[in-house]
Amino acid sequence: MDERTSAILAKYPRGHRDCLIPILQDIQEFFGYLSEASLVEVGRYLDLPAGKIFGLATFYNQFRFEPAGRYHIRLCHGTSCHVSESARIIRELEKILGIRPGQTSRDGMFSMELVACMGACHLAPLIQVNEVHHTSIKPEDLKDIIDSYIHGEEE
Amino acid sequence: MFVKIEVNNKLIKARKGETIMSALESNGIMIPSICAMKDFTPTGACRMCVVEIEGKQGLVPSCSEPVNEWMKIKTHSPRVIRSRKTIVELLLSNHPDDCLYCDRNGSCELQGLAEDLNVRERRIVGKKNKYKLDHSSPAIVRDPAKCILCGRCVRMCDERLAVFTLDFINRGNSTIIGTACNKDLNFSNCISCGQCIMVCPTGALFEKDCLPEVEDALHNSDKNVIIQYDPSVGVALAEEFGLKPGKDISGLIHAALRKIGFDKVFDTSFAADLVTTELSHQLVARKKQKVKKPLLSSCCPAWIKFAEQSCTDILSDISSCKSPQQMLGAVIKTVYPGISGFDPGSIFSVAVTPCTAKKFEAQREEMTKKGLSDIDAVLTTRQLARLIKLYGIDMSQVEPEIADEPYGVRSSSGKLFGCAGGMTESVMRTLPWAAGGKDPEPSRIAELRGIKGKKEAVLKIGKTSYKFAVISGLANALPVLETIRAGTCDYDFIEIMACAGGCINGGGQPIGADENVVKARMKALYGLDEKEIIRLAQKNPKICELYDDFLGGPLSEKSRDVLHTTYSVRKVLL
Ligand code: SF4
Ligand code: FES
Numbered sequence: 001m002d003e004r005t006s007a008i009l010a011k012y013p014r015g016h017r018d019c020l021i022p023i024l025q026d027i028q029e030f031f032g033y034l035s036e037a038s039l040v041e042v043g044r045y046l047d048l049p050a051g052k053i054f055g056l057a058t059f060y061n062q063f064r065f066e067p068a069g070r071y072h073i074r075l076c077h078g079t080s081c082h083v084s085e086s087a088r089i090i091r092e093l094e095k096i097l098g099i100r101p102g103q104t105s106r107d108g109m110f111s112m113e114l115v116a117c118m119g120a121c122h123l124a125p126l127i128q129v130n131e132v133h134h135t136s137i138k139p140e141d142l143k144d145i146i147d148s149y150i151h152g153e154e155e
Numbered sequence: 156m157f158v159k160i161e162v163n164n165k166l167i168k169a170r171k172g173e174t175i176m177s178a179l180e181s182n183g184i185m186i187p188s189i190c191a192m193k194d195f196t197p198t199g200a201c202r203m204c205v206v207e208i209e210g211k212q213g214l215v216p217s218c219s220e221p222v223n224e225w226m227k228i229k230t231h232s233p234r235v236i237r238s239r240k241t242i243v244e245l246l247l248s249n250h251p252d253d254c255l256y257c258d259r260n261g262s263c264e265l266q267g268l269a270e271d272l273n274v275r276e277r278r279i280v281g282k283k284n285k286y287k288l289d290h291s292s293p294a295i296v297r298d299p300a301k302c303i304l305c306g307r308c309v310r311m312c313d314e315r316l317a318v319f320t321l322d323f324i325n326r327g328n329s330t331i332i333g334t335a336c337n338k339d340l341n342f343s344n345c346i347s348c349g350q351c352i353m354v355c356p357t358g359a360l361f362e363k364d365c366l367p368e369v370e371d372a373l374h375n376s377d378k379n380v381i382i383q384y385d386p387s388v389g390v391a392l393a394e395e396f397g398l399k400p401g402k403d404i405s406g407l408i409h410a411a412l413r414k415i416g417f418d419k420v421f422d423t424s425f426a427a428d429l430v431t432t433e434l435s436h437q438l439v440a441r442k443k444q445k446v447k448k449p450l451l452s453s454c455c456p457a458w459i460k461f462a463e464q465s466c467t468d469i470l471s472d473i474s475s476c477k478s479p480q481q482m483l484g485a486v487i488k489t490v491y492p493g494i495s496g497f498d499p500g501s502i503f504s505v506a507v508t509p510c511t512a513k514k515f516e517a518q519r520e521e522m523t524k525k526g527l528s529d530i531d532a533v534l535t536t537r538q539l540a541r542l543i544k545l546y547g548i549d550m551s552q553v554e555p556e557i558a559d560e561p562y563g564v565r566s567s568s569g570k571l572f573g574c575a576g577g578m579t580e581s582v583m584r585t586l587p588w589a590a591g592g593k594d595p596e597p598s599r600i601a602e603l604r605g606i607k608g609k610k611e612a613v614l615k616i617g618k619t620s621y622k623f624a625v626i627s628g629l630a631n632a633l634p635v636l637e638t639i640r641a642g643t644c645d646y647d648f649i650e651i652m653a654c655a656g657g658c659i660n661g662g663g664q665p666i667g668a669d670e671n672v673v674k675a676r677m678k679a680l681y682g683l684d685e686k687e688i689i690r691l692a693q694k695n696p697k698i699c700e701l702y703d704d705f706l707g708g709p710l711s712e713k714s715r716d717v718l719h720t721t722y723s724v725r726k727v728l729l
Binding site: 036039040043049050051052053054055058059060065 | 319320321322323324325326334335336337343344728729
């Protein structure tokens with residue numbers, strides 16, 4: 001059993017199924033995603049089958065099941081971004097990276113996540129790559145943004 | 156307590172607390188449904204069963220709404236029918252147009268609903284579901300594209316089996332049914348019992364096909380193709396040919412199999428007698444050694460897989476006896492060549508079973524020795540029906556025949572194995588002899604009959620008494636397993652069957668059986684026992700011959716080598 005997972009679990013009473021979501025949130029916050037092993041461990045701790053936990057966790061957008069990429073891209077699709085056509089941004093980025101929200105590219109470089117609102121509505125639509133915000137962007141800008149990260153790594 | 160409700164302008168009586176649907180059904184009004192399952196908690200998910208209730212704004216699902224005094228209900232108003240029809244049209248809009256090639260063509264509930272609701276044109280066009288077929292399991296195939304998300308498989312697996320393999324994954328229109336971490340079935344904790352197949356309304360779940368292999372063997376003149384069939388097949392196959400449930404047609408099966416071209420036709424009940432003999436001696440030995448924990452049965456391969464995943468602490472308490480199918484398979488490949496002159500490598504051994512987990516069992520590593528598998532192919536009852544139709548055999552014109560010697564000879568105890576409790580009843584008839592005493596007069600052990608999830612019986616032999624429990628429906632085993640762990644279980648033997656009612660209700664049996672059909676099949680097996688002359692396993696002359704000529708005796712070194720097996724811990728996502 002992973003000690004770090006145990007430490008998280010120890011904060012919650014054993015067998016209390018109502019703690020499931022907070023536990024999953026803590027694990028995701030710490031590891032960046034929910035691994036297979038962690039689902040099994042949570043299941044043992046709460047006496048829940050892993051399949052049921054997976055079913056519940058996939059219901060929510062907030063949980064990921066793959067480790068994040070070196071560049072984790074969060075795309076806002078809150079109301080303001082939505083009216084500024086963030087859907088096109090999402091589609092374009094999916095095309096460029098060949099992955100969907102929740103997934104990580106095979107080389108482990110990029111991952112995508114949809115978030116509800118990043119609190120910067122006046123700069124909509126926007127994305128956040130690790131700690132950097134790219135604001136008021138158009139779908140056409142995405143290629144350059146992604147390329148800049150790829151080149152950054154090559155140097 | 157009764158209440159009066161008004162249905163389609165007529166007063167009818169309903170039991171207080173029952174659902175509208177059940178009240179309507181007892182009054183001869185059929186309501187279409189998809190997600191509802193008898194004896195399970197209703198979920199009200201599919202809305203197929205809606206009715207109009209005066210004073211209520213929306214339509215109400217009748218499967219989950221209880222009746223109320225003076226409710227005024229319309230069951231087939233234009234609004235209701237339109238709504239039901241739209242649901243079917245929506246379900247069809249993304250459904251693969253694959254009916255002709257579908258495993259469930261002809262027994263699909265979605266087809267049935269479309270027909271009943273007179274859906275005869277495509278009004279709603281949607282994007283077709285596209286998912287890959289999951290072929291990974293040796294027993295069960297999943298075709299998620301055909302899933303209509305009714306959730307019946309999920310509830311079956313959770314509530315009856317307590318295995319929890321399946322669940323809804325994702326949300327909204329990306330919802331699918333899948334296993335933990337959406338792995339292929341083979342990597343999941345699925346125990347292959349096939350009960351999900353029995354409740355799936357469509358072709359989203361079905362058993363692995365192995366008819367082509369069997370046909371190839373039949374057409375290969377170098378092969379000696381031997382077939383055995385399970386007692387539960389004999390009393391259920393008739394349903395596939397439109398006959399009344401509860402008719403034993405074993406005699407016709409023998410004849411049909413010979414017409415198809417099988418070289419030898421044997422009866423798995425023979426090996427059930429062998430299991431009874433071995434198991435009884437194990438029980439006597441355990442009692443002598445004063446083992447405190449009960450011996451657990453090993454005939455149900457689904458239960459065995461469950462134990463290997465989730466009961467790893469009590470694996471050593473499971474009887475080492477192979478299941479009847481595997482015992483006979485092993486005898487056919489090791490002993491029978493000496494009798495028949497067949498080269499072991501030329502034998503292609505087929506088993507017909509009411510079970511999908513037997514497909515899994517047959518390919519277990521432990522069931523192959525020196526490159527020879529005990530069993531080469533496993534067909535379900537449904538697949539046998541297909542084979543018979545494929546070979547153009549008219550079952551109404553077949554004359555009954557008897558099975559081949561030596562392994563077609565069986566006691567009627569062997570037949571009882573099909574019902575949960577039958578194995579125990581059979582062992583109780585043999586135990587006195589195994590303990591060195593006299594044979595009992597076999598009598599009906601009423602406590603062990605019927606479809607209850609847990610049954611108990613006690614047998615006294617001299618001063619020693621043996622306590623038995625029979626569990627069917629795997630979820631019912633959990634409390635008993637806990638008492639074993641706690642050291643408070645005082646049974647000597649526990650028979651555990653994954654499927655409710657035992658093999659007779661297995662995942663390979665004809666689709667669409669309700670409780671009455673299952674009871675009729677059981678009655679047929681018990682009926683065989685009453686008419687029989689040889690009713691004890693140890694009185695089966697061919698069993699005696701096998702021990703005398705080859706095995707030496709029960710639990711001998713040879714017996715252990717051929718008839719017994721081992722279990723090991725299985726790592727799956729739990
Ligand atoms: S697989 Fe079959 S039983 Fe399960 S949800 Fe889909 S349609 Fe229903
Ligand atoms: S049968 Fe009533 S809602 Fe599905």
